[in-house]
Structures are given as C-alpha cells and as structure tokens.
Amino acid sequence: DIQMTQSPSSLSASIGDRVTITCRASQGVSEYLAWFQQKPGRAPKSLIFAASSLQSGVPSRFSGSGSGTDFTLTISGLQPEDFATYYCQQYKNYPYIFGGGTTVEV
C-alpha cells in the first residue's frame, strides 16, 4: 500500500495567516491526489482533486500543488471558517489511502 504522511499533525494560526500543509506519498502518485476539509461532527468536504484543481464552490484562497510524492495545500488568508482538520488522499493505486490529518487551530 502507498502510505501518505501529512505534516504537521497540528498547527496554530491566526486569521489572515498563510497556512501550508504538506503531504508526502511513499511512492509516486502522479497528480492523483485530493484534499478534504472536516469540521468537528461534520462529514468531510472535498476541496481539491488532481493535486491542484478546486472543487466547485471552494474559495480561491485554497490552492494545491505538487506531483509525484510531494504535495502542498495552501490557505492564503485564513478565515474563521477554515479552522478544521485537513486530509490528503491518493487515488492512484488501490487501496486509496488517506493521510493522518492536519488540524488547524487558533
């Protein structure tokens, strides 16, 4: 199985900050990489697919980059509603594995 490692596992940030979360795959996944946001008690929400393509309705302050083994999710100008846990997921090879999550806290 491909292992997905996110860092950091948690971070503290303030409104307006630029936040960067990284995701590393144990082997290359090309650009078959998605990002999700999850708030407590809620279902995950799809943010990005194909490493850098925004899902419909996702604010443009979210961006994704990378290919192969190293990927980044960036939030440019953190908003109050962005405090949440973020997960990456590879969908290049079965089984589709998620990263362990990164919690963005105040």
Place this chain on the structure above:
Amino acid sequence: QEQLVQSGAGVKKPGASVKVSCKGSGFKLTDYYIHWVRQAPGQGLQWMGWINPTTGDTNFAPNFQGRVTMTRDTSINTVYLELSRLRPDDTANYYCARGGSGQTNFWGQGALVTVSS
C-alpha cells in the same frame, strides 16, 4: 438540491451484520461511482471501496475483503454497504461519497454504527 442521505445507524452486537443505505436526491447515482469511507471516533479516514451503480461492479480495500458487500437498487436511487462479522473496532461513522472511480466530490452526512455487547 443534490444530497446523499444516509440511514442505518445504530448499535450492533459483535458478530452481527449492519447494512447502511445511501440515497441520492436531485441526481442519478448511476452518473457516478459511490465510495464508502469510514472514520472511527477521534480517528482518521479509511477508504473501504466503491460501487459503480450502473454496472454493480465493486472494488474493495483488502482490509474488508470477505466481510463487505456493496449493492445498489437503481429503482430507488440507493446504494447499500453491508459489513458482516462486526467487531468492536468496526465502531465508526460510515460515509458514502460520490465521484469518479478515483476522486470524490460530494459526501453524505454519515451513519454512526456502534458495535457493543
């Protein structure tokens, strides 16, 4: 308004089976693949597999092979996840999500299954 509405939450005894449903509203499930993902309390996300509602084809994660069944009833725009031989560590929120065979773009609200004697 497009929705995935899940049902089937509840408490099950070890060794029993559970069947969770996922009903599409405002769109046809047959236009997408439906994935199942679970999340144990306080833990991360675990992909279980997908079903192609058009063909009935399925793909399961190895961890669940032999215990999981995914089926569909296109007449009522619904897919089902059944997990057998339940163990306490199967306690989780079970989510359905629509998308392609890879990425997903829209999730149901989840169904909490608790396995306890």
